[in-house]
Amino acid sequence: MFVKGKKTIIFVLILAILFSLTSGITASSTKTLVYYDGFEDNKANPKAIFRFNAWHKMENEQLYMGSNINDNDWGEAAEAYIANQRLDFDEENKKYEYVVKFNSNGFRNDLWYSCMVGIRVAGNDKNDFKPGDANSGLYVGIAHTNKAVVYHGSGGWPGGAFSIDIPANFAETNTLYIVDDNDTVRYYMDTPEEPRVLFLSIKISGDMLTAYDKDDNVIYEAANNLKGQTGYFKIFSHSTKTIVDSIEIYSVDDSVPTAPEAAASYSGSQIRSTLVPFRTKSGEIVDSDLRQGLRFCFDVMGVGEVFDYEGKEYTVKDLGGLVILKDKLSDPNIMVLEQVGKIDGLVAQPEMIDVDVNGNMYKSIYIYNIPDTAKETIILARVWLECEDSDGNIIYLYTSVQENSLSRVYQEIVENNEADSLDPAVRSWFE
Numbered sequence: 001m002f003v004k005g006k007k008t009i010i011f012v013l014i015l016a017i018l019f020s021l022t023s024g025i026t027a028s029s030t031k032t033l034v035y036y037d038g039f040e041d042n043k044a045n046p047k048a049i050f051r052f053n054a055w056h057k058m059e060n061e062q063l064y065m066g067s068n069i070n071d072n073d074w075g076e077a078a079e080a081y082i083a084n085q086r087l088d089f090d091e092e093n094k095k096y097e098y099v100v101k102f103n104s105n106g107f108r109n110d111l112w113y114s115c116m117v118g119i120r121v122a123g124n125d126k127n128d129f130k131p132g133d134a135n136s137g138l139y140v141g142i143a144h145t146n147k148a149v150v151y152h153g154s155g156g157w158p159g160g161a162f163s164i165d166i167p168a169n170f171a172e173t174n175t176l177y178i179v180d181d182n183d184t185v186r187y188y189m190d191t192p193e194e195p196r197v198l199f200l201s202i203k204i205s206g207d208m209l210t211a212y213d214k215d216d217n218v219i220y221e222a223a224n225n226l227k228g229q230t231g232y233f234k235i236f237s238h239s240t241k242t243i244v245d246s247i248e249i250y251s252v253d254d255s256v257p258t259a260p261e262a263a264a265s266y267s268g269s270q271i272r273s274t275l276v277p278f279r280t281k282s283g284e285i286v287d288s289d290l291r292q293g294l295r296f297c298f299d300v301m302g303v304g305e306v307f308d309y310e311g312k313e314y315t316v317k318d319l320g321g322l323v324i325l326k327d328k329l330s331d332p333n334i335m336v337l338e339q340v341g342k343i344d345g346l347v348a349q350p351e352m353i354d355v356d357v358n359g360n361m362y363k364s365i366y367i368y369n370i371p372d373t374a375k376e377t378i379i380l381a382r383v384w385l386e387c388e389d390s391d392g393n394i395i396y397l398y399t400s401v402q403e404n405s406l407s408r409v410y411q412e413i414v415e416n417n418e419a420d421s422l423d424p425a426v427r428s429w430f431e
């Protein structure tokens with residue numbers, strides 16, 4: 001059945017009845033408002049906790065932090081606002097976006113005279129968990145200068161862990177955006193030229209806390225005292241005149257748009273029915289090193305075919321596969337084309353291989369040259385489709401991420417009493 005060097009491959013198809021039930025379309029990025037305070041009717045959200053009674057007021061549907069109600073004048077206070085709602089990460093909440101509209105003018109130019117916006121603040125006590133307190137949370141302090149200061153506990157009061165130049169300031173009302181995807185916290189602000197400009201990102205998931213400037217240069221690194229810490233949103237207005245117009249906190253779901261089943265669906269995985277000796281890069285064949293291959297088969301429309309998606313007609317312009325080892329990928333939602341070259345080990349297969357199984361044609365993603373030491377290794381695969389509507393708009397749709405290993409497919413074959421279809425050498429390779 002097997003001829004050395006010959007490329008003919010005979011596969012055993014596992015029918016994937018389970019997968020025929022998967023539904024069509026899931027939504028793309030959705031944002032759910034989980035906390036809001038616009039100070040409407042000059043009232044704060046009932047969940048808001050303030051540090052002091054006398055050091056804030058609400059006027060013009062805005063919160064004045066540092067304004068003393070006794071003399072109705074600004075003073076050098078350290079007033080705090082806490083949104084008393086824990087923001088943890090779970091199946092429903094994988095990413096948070098904070099949008100804070102405010103202005104702040106410090107009594108001095110020192111950066112610790114600023115409006116410090118904290119996330120993942122460990123507790124909701126009104127006096128504790130300040131920016132300078134150990135492991136209290138991640139705070140960025142901004143006021144009327146084009147500089148920001150960052151605190152992450154572990155000392156650093158008052159000067160902060162580090163500071164960074166920023167593209168605008170908050171002397172007049174401006175918007176700060178903080179996006180936390182449970183791996184990296186990204187900071188953006190509006191500038192007179194451009195909305196939502198990235199100015200800082202802080203990787204907070206590893207053993208080290210690492211900060212990057214807008215160009216991805218490492219600007220600060222320290223032991224990650226905040227690893228795994230979640231908690232509350234807090235504003236700590238330190239000796240500055242801060243006027244907060246609104247606070248919005250969203251839970252963001254940006255799982256990728258799924259192709260309707262009619263356009264692309266998973267059909268099953270295959271292994272080789274014979275083994276192939278390893279072929280080195282120089283073309284040398286190593287008879288003693290016998291390898292297997294794993295194929296993910298998909299029922300996919302071809303280029304030029306048309307389907308409906310969210311009420312519109314789309315034409316398939318291009319398609320291909322994506323493959324990665326499961327232990328290389330932290331989140332299947334980032335297994336997308338634009339991450340190829342950015343995520344280690346994520347491989348694009350632009351040419352899917354046609355497979356004919358009992359007269360039915362499938363497109364496949366093929367991982368070959370798998371040694372027996374990797375037969376248990378879980379591999380992830382999905383298909384992407386580039387599609388165009390009648391107005392020329394391009395969208396990318398994906399199948400759900402499939403996972404399999406050589407051993408799993410082999411076990412299915414055995415359980416289906418189809419092991420006889422495999423070469424005896426294949427059976428001994430697995431047993």
Ligand SMILES: [Ca+2]
Nearest residue numbers: 038061062245
């Ligand atoms: Ca308001």
